[in-house]
Amino acid sequence: MRWPQKPEISVEDVMGACTAWLTKKQWLDLIDRLPELTELEERYRVAGEAGQLLSLLTAEFQSQPKDADKVRLGATYDSALVGGGGRKLYDAIKAAATFGCTICGAGQVSSLDHHAPKTIFPLLSLTPLNLVPACGPCNQGKSNSFSTNPAEEPFHPYFDDLGTARWLYAEIHNVAGGAVAEFSVRPPANWPEVKAQRLRHHFTKNKLGPKFRDETPRRLALRRRRDMDTLARSGPEGLRADILEDADSHAAFDPNAWETAWLYGLADCDWYTAGGMKDI
Numbered sequence: 001m002r003w004p005q006k007p008e009i010s011v012e013d014v015m016g017a018c019t020a021w022l023t024k025k026q027w028l029d030l031i032d033r034l035p036e037l038t039e040l041e042e043r044y045r046v047a048g049e050a051g052q053l054l055s056l057l058t059a060e061f062q063s064q065p066k067d068a069d070k071v072r073l074g075a076t077y078d079s080a081l082v083g084g085g086g087r088k089l090y091d092a093i094k095a096a097a098t099f100g101c102t103i104c105g106a107g108q109v110s111s112l113d114h115h116a117p118k119t120i121f122p123l124l125s126l127t128p129l130n131l132v133p134a135c136g137p138c139n140q141g142k143s144n145s146f147s148t149n150p151a152e153e154p155f156h157p158y159f160d161d162l163g164t165a166r167w168l169y170a171e172i173h174n175v176a177g178g179a180v181a182e183f184s185v186r187p188p189a190n191w192p193e194v195k196a197q198r199l200r201h202h203f204t205k206n207k208l209g210p211k212f213r214d215e216t217p218r219r220l221a222l223r224r225r226r227d228m229d230t231l232a233r234s235g236p237e238g239l240r241a242d243i244l245e246d247a248d249s250h251a252a253f254d255p256n257a258w259e260t261a262w263l264y265g266l267a268d269c270d271w272y273t274a275g276g277m278k279d280i
């Protein structure tokens with residue numbers, strides 16, 4: 001996964017950009033809460049950098065849903081940050097995700113997702129560190145629940161590091177004359193167990209296997225003719241080497257992009273390299 005840098009925008013910048021909306025709604029007294037939101041933003045940053053974000057959120061879990069300004073903060077997010085004067089800040093955070101959705105790495109970014117759901121953590125509704133770029137399906141598919149189970153903690157693109165070792169794999173199966181890709185994760189052996197559990201949870205909860213699988217037919221169609229030519233010219237081993245070279249090139253950019261895993265899987269598929277693509 002290639003993740004963007006932390007936004008340099010603060011909750012104070014966001015509140016400043018939303019002032020016109022707050023005035024219009026006579027909700028200007030929400031600005032009185034800025035010192036509290038700024039203090040929470042700093043605690044969020046420190047906890048995130050220390051790998052303690054779950055502890056912070058668990059501690060806040062009981063009090064925030066009952067916050068008196070929950071509705072006003074949510075409305076300010078929807079109307080002023082997404083749809084009003086704060087839109088340029090919203091777009092700037094989105095635009096930082098040059099390499100796509102921070103949850104799947106496959107879809108195009110279309111919105112910001114609240115890492116800690118705003119219905120449960122309203123005081124983080126407007127905090128840029130809590131806003132992560134996501135594609136539509138990932139954002140919509142995410143539930144607004146919060147788990148205190150460390151094995152289910154979602155990865156945070158501004159704080160987590162998934163390393164450069166491979167953990168995403170694909171096997172290509174010949175099914176009824178077609179090629180179906182089955183994706184899976186194998187956490188590196190040197191990862192702590194809880195990180196491995198989080199990766200498996202991330203993969204399953206966000207339905208990444210089916211999502212990646214559905215990306216592959218078009219990509220396969222695009223390389224089919226070239227692979228047939230390579231096979232005719234260089235034989236199965238030549239084709240395998242050619243696909244592997246492509247896979248290595250993708251891996252140099254992102255060892256765990258779905259395309260990388262798929263190309264390694266394709267190179268490893270005897271049916272395909274022996275000419276299976278002719279049947280597709």
Ligand SMILES: [Zn+2]
Binds near residue numbers: 101135
């Ligand atoms: Zn996505």
